[in-house]
Amino acid sequence: MNIKVTLNVMLAKRNMKAKDLAAFVGITEQNLSLLRTGKVKGVRFSTLARICEALQCKPGDILDVDLD
Amino acid sequence: MTKAKQTNLISIWAGYFLLLAIGLCVAMPVLIWTLSTPLVNLGNYGAMAILGERELALPKRLMGLSITMLPITFLLIALYNLRRVFGEIAKGQAFSDANTRALHMVGLAGCAMILAQAIAWPLMSLAMSYDFPAGERIFSISLGASPGGLLGFFAALMFLVLAQILQEAKRNAQDLAMIV
Numbered sequence: 001m002n003i004k005v006t007l008n009v010m011l012a013k014r015n016m017k018a019k020d021l022a023a024f025v026g027i028t029e030q031n032l033s034l035l036r037t038g039k040v041k042g043v044r045f046s047t048l049a050r051i052c053e054a055l056q057c058k059p060g061d062i063l064d065v066d067l068d
Numbered sequence: 069m070t071k072a073k074q075t076n077l078i079s080i081w082a083g084y085f086l087l088l089a090i091g092l093c094v095a096m097p098v099l100i101w102t103l104s105t106p107l108v109n110l111g112n113y114g115a116m117a118i119l120g121e122r123e124l125a126l127p128k129r130l131m132g133l134s135i136t137m138l139p140i141t142f143l144l145i146a147l148y149n150l151r152r153v154f155g156e157i158a159k160g161q162a163f164s165d166a167n168t169r170a171l172h173m174v175g176l177a178g179c180a181m182i183l184a185q186a187i188a189w190p191l192m193s194l195a196m197s198y199d200f201p202a203g204e205r206i207f208s209i210s211l212g213a214s215p216g217g218l219l220g221f222f223a224a225l226m227f228l229v230l231a232q233i234l235q236e237a238k239r240n241a242q243d244l245a246m247i248v
Binding site for chain 1: 246247248
């Protein structure tokens with residue numbers, strides 16, 4: 001069971017650029033790119049809260065579970 | 069001055085002092101063993117006491133120098149690696165692989181130096197008395213624990229432990245870097 005990051009979907013829905021999101025959250029574009037591609041080991045609650053604030057969504061909207 | 073700059077400055081100066089120590093470690097034994105009358109009890113592992121009034125010939129001087137240099141070689145390895153540690157810290161890379169390896173080497177070389185010091189005593193007695201008449205040759209084994217030796221041994225062990233801690237810290241730093 002893996003956690004999937006569906007941030008790209010939410011970004012597209014909100015029509016928001018990754019660059020703008022990174023600036024709002026206060027992380028580098030490189031780190032956001034790693035997060036979008038699921039190459040990170042974890043996300044801080046504070047980062048998650050800022051992303052949700054920027055995208056007006058809940059954590060469940062940007063995280064999914066891969067049951068395979 | 070910021071804390072990072074202070075650390076850098078201390079590391080740079082520590083590096084210079086270590087260079088000086090390395091130079092002295094090599095120069096002092098050479099000086100002692102090439103003097104016409106070697107200085108007594110200065111890293112000669114009891115050589116003067118064994119020789120007494122006898123003449124110190126060139127082969128014995130070379131053997132004495134080699135035996136004196138045996139623990140010093142490990143000390144030099146330890147100092148060189150310690151200098152590398154300070155160099156890495158000065159570059160701001162406290163958690164680098166090179167730093168961990170260098171700290172580990174300091175510990176290993178320190179332990180080897182203590183062992184070499186223990187071996188140097190019997191070796192020196194053999195080297196200084198091998199050409200004495202039968203019955204006067206000496207093979208001296210010394211068992212003991214000087215405060216300095218014990219301190220050096222435990223300091224070496226501490227460096228090995230520090231290397232392990234640094235390895236763990238490096239792993240944690242890498243994990244932390246993967247958390248956004």
